[in-house]
Amino acid sequence: MEIYKIILYGFFLVFASYALKCAGSLNTVDVNKVPEDMKKMKDFRYHFFTIWNYVLQIAFLLIAVTDELTKFFKFTNTQKRIERARKFFFSTLVFPSSLLVASVFWTIWHVDRELIFPKIIDTFYPSWLNHTLHTFILLPLLIETVIHFKSAYSNLSRTRALLILLIYVTVYQTLYLSVYFQHGVWLYPIYKVLTWNQRIIFTLSQLFLAISYQQIGISLMKRDSGLPKTKLK
Template structure:
């Protein structure tokens, strides 16, 4: 039973994320030893999201192949659950968070890399790994959107979920600062309290905009918007 190209592609993307995560975790970097470890960085959280998402995609593909020609209603029901989970993760996490990480990182990096990715990190993270974390996420998620139709949740539910994630991460960043006295990102050290609030609000709005972009793009590609 041969796999179709898009299934092979998803498996390859999953393996690439596993490789990136393993290489990143293997780096002996001081920031990994402080409170929150790697989990304080949105880039790392996004990598985990992408790896889990593509893992679900591969699992869905395998389940679909195994249930093809099978009349078992229970297996069909389980497959539909997997597809629903896959679509929800794509809509709410994989696309908006992935696009946000790529666009925000490179926008700030181009303006002043010291605000988001100090030159000191070049001593720990090779260029290929940096691009694996901050560049390839975008083409990978766009490839997935182009090759597979995803059923988006209702707009209100989708935006509520995205807001929950964004606010949750912002609170996590603030908690880390409360515990350690150090902001996760150097950029925040340069902002006054009032500007920080505006910045966090803007970040929440932007990630919601990316959710809407994903919804519109999905509908455009698959012509589901009548």
């Protein structure tokens, strides 16, 4: 049964890697044809949370493929360690980060897309890539939750998971603010129209969402299937 999972996750991994390569190829765009305020997408393309999340997904998919391969070849001891890492990484960072990206991006898009992904970007950023980075990311989450964990039960430390998520978010937020303070650039247009009080509230709201999504992900992993419990260390 593992073979179809290897193929499925392998496809996701190859496609995601290709999409990341395309997302990073803005250096091939003629900067003279790109609006001045859009050149930041080239200069700071690896500073966007969307890209950070996509790198997380690729790392997770690599772990998932490795896990399924070790199951297929019956490397039991190695497989158990990889499986624990897979579950922990998925519920701690990948699940909440991907849901945060998709929900915040599309919510703001439907209110006013100019605040998150100005229409001018469509002239050099293909629609399929936009959906890959902001919509396709939900598919591995769905597959992982339904297929891999449908018969799994894990005692994952919520405190430890929360601490890792807070560290991750803090590191990114520090980097994000450093871009503004050092270069005067807000990577996401919505920050331009907000006051500092509103920016703080907006940032804390996203943190609350991320924590909520993480707790949902952990709860999904902890659902009882009647199988022996495996504690993630």
